[in-house]
Each structure stands twice: as C-alpha cells, then as structure tokens.
Amino acid sequence: MLVAIVLLVLGLLLLAYGADRLVFSASILCRSLGIPPLVIGMTVVGIGTSLPEIILSLSAVQHGMRDFSVGIALGSNITNILLILGGAALIHPLKISSALLRRELPLMLLVALLCGLLLADNQLTRSEGFCLLAMAVIYLWGIIRLANNTRPLTGDPLTHEQLAELPGEDAGNTVACLWLGVALVLLPVATRMILDNAVVVADYLGISELLMSLFFISIGTSLPELATVIAGTLKGEGDIAVGNLLGANIYNTAIVLGLPALVSPGRIDSNAFTRDYWVMLGVSVIFAVICLRKHRRIDRLTGAFLLCGFIIWAAMLWFFPMMNNQ
DSSP: OOOHHHHHHHHHHHHHHHHHHHHHHHHHHHHHHTTHHHHHHHHHHHOOOOOOOOHHEEEEEETTTTHHHHHHHHHHHHIIIIIHHHHHHSSSEEEEOOHHHHHHHHHHHHHHHHHHHTTTTTTHHHHHHHHHHHHHHHHHHHHHHHHHHHOOOOHHHHHHHHHHTTTTTTTTTTHHHHHHHHHHHHHHHHHHHHHHHHHHHHHHHOOOOOOOOOIHHHHHHHHHHHHHHHHHTTTTHHHHHHHHHHHHHHHHHITTTTHHHHOEEOOTTHHHHIIIIHHHHHHHHHHHHHHHHOOOOHHHHHHHHHHHHHHHHHHHHHHHHGGOOO
C-alpha cells in the first residue's frame, strides 16, 4: 500500500513535469513557425494547464476507466476554485482588472450547464462528446481572434502577463525538440504509474474509481494550476492567476470530458450527476459572482470562504458515506 501511494505521487509529479515540458517545447516550435506570441500564450500555454487532466483522462478511458475520467473533470474544476483560488487569495489578495475574464465567464457557465445536460442520463455518447469538443473549438477560435485583434503594448493587462509566461528568445528549436522527446517518454510512463497505483489505493480504501479521481487525483493533476496561480499571486498578477483557472475549468469540462465520450462512450456512475455535478456547478457560479463584483478584488476573507468550502466538500465525501452510493 505504501509503495502504491509513493508511486502514485511520483506519477503525478512526472505527469505535471512532462506536461510542462511539452508546453514549453510546443511554444518554441510554434514561435519558429511564425505564430504570434500572444496567440501562443492564449492557446498553447492556456491548454497546458489542463494538459495533465487531458492526457490522464484519455489514457483512463483506453483502459476502460470511464468513471475515472469523469471524476478528473469534475474534481479538478472544484479543486481549482475552492482549494487553489482560495489558497492563492489567502496568500495575497487578487485584483481582477481584465475585461477578457469577464467575457469568458459566461462561456464557462454555459459549458458547465451543458455538462449537466449530458450527465443527467448517466451515460456519455459520441454525439455528446462532439458537442463538448465543439465548445472547446469555439472557445479556442474566440481567444485566437481576440489575440489577433489585441495590441500587446496597449491592450488588456492579461495579455501582458500571458506574453511574460512564454519561453525566452534564447530557447531554440534544438532545445525544444529535446524537451519534446523527454515529454513524450515521461507522459505515458507517468499515466501508467498513476492508473495502476490508483486502482490499488482505491481497492485498499474501498472506494470507487470515481471518488478516487474526484478527490485524490484531481488534487494531483491541479499541480500546474497551483504553481501558475501561486507565481502569479506573488507577482501581483491577479489576472493571470484567475485567467488560468478560468481557462482550465473550460478545458476540463469541454475536453477532459469530451474526449472520453468521443473515444469510449458508455454508462457512468450515477453519483457523477446526483452528487458531484451539482457541487461543480455551484462552485462555478460562486466563482463567476466573485469575479464580477464591482470592486474586482478577491480578498483574504473570500479566500478563507473558498477554502472552508473545500474542507466541507471533503468532509461530506469522506465522513458521510450515505452520499456515496457505492
């Protein structure tokens, strides 16, 4: 059991590192192709924060673990807002000055509502997966168009911060290809370590794969978001902290849930809708309300409120077994 836990944690760390290196190399290669830096920052780097969830979800369904994928999507969204945003605001209050964020919030809520409609019948179909992925494509098209129409020198504060996240000009294609090779080796090894040992831990604890991925794995796959948000918070860059979480939640719902539905449709655990979806939707609405407040600031009190929400959610999962119809 102890060995399984160590290997599971190691796998999550390797997954996060491999995804980071993949985004790093992809950003350099895209720049060499003449793609504008702002487009790279708002797409490649944006998707990069959800890359661990995407890779792990796709690998899980290929091993017949459909509920595992659903748990990752829902759990990561809940964790991002309650734990990561709450913790970041507690460290340092976040000021939100970006109009881009307020334009993307309605889309996040729309995707969350669509997710509920698709989960209500306790199964995922290819047509539902296509709908979710179509939402991701529309979102990507929108931010690419927005990036092309934004002037980096005088534009939105979020665009300045996203440009600063790109690799330096001294990083060449040779370095990018080397890191790409490292990432392509690490990622499949990491996902196999996670899936194999997650099953062992879940069996030992007597919990379902949905609950295992919803809580434990979603915390682990949120490591890139945690690193980005804390870094942005300490620099006083509230927009990039909140913006990364907003984009990650859209991708988590649309891609992390959409790809498994497209690749391996079928029935899912009823708890995904009756228990977990409503928590995710409620948390998403709270996130939107916080970001749209007039003073545009996430203070420490709000951060403490979100962290308390995470603790209550965790307690309900673990100390009230009647909620888990396993």
